[in-house]
Amino acid sequence: MDKITGGNITGVVNNPEVAKIQDSILVNIINPILTIATSVSFALFVFGMFRFLINRTTNPDEVQKGKAHMLWGIVGLFILLSIWSIFIFIGNIFDSKVWFVN
Numbered sequence: 001m002d003k004i005t006g007g008n009i010t011g012v013v014n015n016p017e018v019a020k021i022q023d024s025i026l027v028n029i030i031n032p033i034l035t036i037a038t039s040v041s042f043a044l045f046v047f048g049m050f051r052f053l054i055n056r057t058t059n060p061d062e063v064q065k066g067k068a069h070m071l072w073g074i075v076g077l078f079i080l081l082s083i084w085s086i087f088i089f090i091g092n093i094f095d096s097k098v099w100f101v102n
Helices: 016-055 060-093
Strands: none
Touching: 016 060
């Protein structure tokens, strides 16, 4: 039994075995994948920023590569933020607290 909701984490399934499988997939697979992808996207942005700042006066080609890395890092962060928001929205519809479990 989950401390947060008093039942299964997803709050949708009545079968406890199916609920355990859903909770396991959400908590152990999807959340870590999104966390890792967010970290990689942020690291790409920071890498591009450093590449841009270090080479801004010496090498214009590296400056362009740095700008591209920053752009794609921001695009990735925006996409991942959208995914997190959709999951939280769906979780709120079904009274699920799975996305807030640490």
